[in-house]
Amino acid sequence: xxxxxxxxxxxxxxxxSEVESALKTLHGAKMHGKLIVVxxxxxxxxxxxxKKPHQFLKENATYILIGGTGGLGxxxxxxxxxxxxxxxxxxxxxxxxxxxxxxxxxxxxxxxGVIHGAIVLRDVLFEKxxxxxxxxxxxxxxxxxxxxxxxxxAVKTISYNAPLKSAGTxxxxxxVVCEGxxxxxxxxxxxxxxxxxxxxxxxxxxxxxxxxxxxxxxxxREFEATLQVLxxxxxxxxxxxxxxxxxxSKLVKS
Ligand SMILES: NC(=O)c1ccc[n+]([C@@H]2O[C@H](COP(=O)([O-])OP(=O)(O)OC[C@H]3O[C@@H](n4cnc5c(N)ncnc54)[C@H](OP(=O)(O)O)[C@@H]3O)[C@@H](O)[C@H]2O)c1
Numbered sequence: 001x002x003x004x005x006x007x008x009x010x011x012x013x014x015x016x017s018e019v020e021s022a023l024k025t026l027h028g029a030k031m032h033g034k035l036i037v038v039x040x041x042x043x044x045x046x047x048x049x050x051k052k053p054h055q056f057l058k059e060n061a062t063y064i065l066i067g068g069t070g071g072l073g074x075x076x077x078x079x080x081x082x083x084x085x086x087x088x089x090x091x092x093x094x095x096x097x098x099x100x101x102x103x104x105x106x107x108x109x110x111x112x113g114v115i116h117g118a119i120v121l122r123d124v125l126f127e128k129x130x131x132x133x134x135x136x137x138x139x140x141x142x143x144x145x146x147x148x149x150x151x152x153x154a155v156k157t158i159s160y161n162a163p164l165k166s167a168g169t170x171x172x173x174x175x176v177v178c179e180g181x182x183x184x185x186x187x188x189x190x191x192x193x194x195x196x197x198x199x200x201x202x203x204x205x206x207x208x209x210x211x212x213x214x215x216x217x218x219x220x221r222e223f224e225a226t227l228q229v230l231x232x233x234x235x236x237x238x239x240x241x242x243x244x245x246x247x248x249s250k251l252v253k254s
Pocket of ligand 1: 066067068069070071072073116117118119120139140141143144
């Protein structure tokens with residue numbers, strides 16, 4: 001191989017604060033060789049700030065952190081406390097969670113959300129996992145959440161199944177699906193539906209893989225449309241996703 005792998009030449013170096021000029025140079029096809037973007041300690045990276053960054057969590061509200069004594073839970077509690085949000089961080093049994101929600105939050109602002117950070121990790125290949133390991137892992141996630149739901153009283157649930165079935169036109173169906181997606185996305189991202197923009201690309205929102213799976217399952221359940229998780233990220237905006245759902249939905253009259 002000696003003599004066949006050579007250093008790249010010529011190279012043009014841009015600091016990361018000038019990444020825009022670097023990309024323009026690249027697109028302009030006026031350069032030869034390779035373009036290298038290098039980060040330096042004092043570089044300021046230009047980024048478009050989110051429209052309403054402060055609205056991720058509400059003021060004067062309480063958030064319950066299940067598994068809040070764990071690694072991420074502790075750092076999230078600190079982050080919330082620094083911004084004056086009320087956080088109840090806990091690592092409790094389901095019975096303790098019910099007790100806390102039913103009686104232990106007096107005098108605190110209303111509960112506006114639950115951050116589920118409980119986990120018991122049994123890091124083995126599924127085929128080597130014992131049944132006991134499997135149930136222990138699932139219980140840490142499912143039981144705590146079930147306890148929150150059970151004690152949260154009337155959980156607000158909206159069904160989009162019937163309105164979608166009775167939609168008279170494709171346009172109406174798309175409207176129902178779009179509303180449903182906005183509501184679900186807002187719920188899982190702890191935002192207000194009004195803060196979402198149906199025309200913005202979904203990639204602009206913090207959709208992690210677990211959230212994407214939850215949205216996909218919601219689509220399957222509520223709209224009877226089978227989509228791959230990948231189709232969510234590649235679908236463009238919430239509006240175009242609604243169109244794609246309507247095409248696949250068994251509830252939409254053709
Ligand atoms: N760390 C990562 O790289 C990573 C990556 C992706 C996702 N996550 C997710 O982020 C979350 C937090 O992770 P972490 O690294 O902070 O975990 P961690 O440090 O292991 O903390 C887990 C927390 O869950 C609690 N817990 C365990 N079983 C419980 C149960 N049955 N009911 C209520 N609480 C229970 C633990 O309490 P005890 O200590 O009292 O048992 C502990 O406070 C998890 O949901 C995990 O899946 C983490």
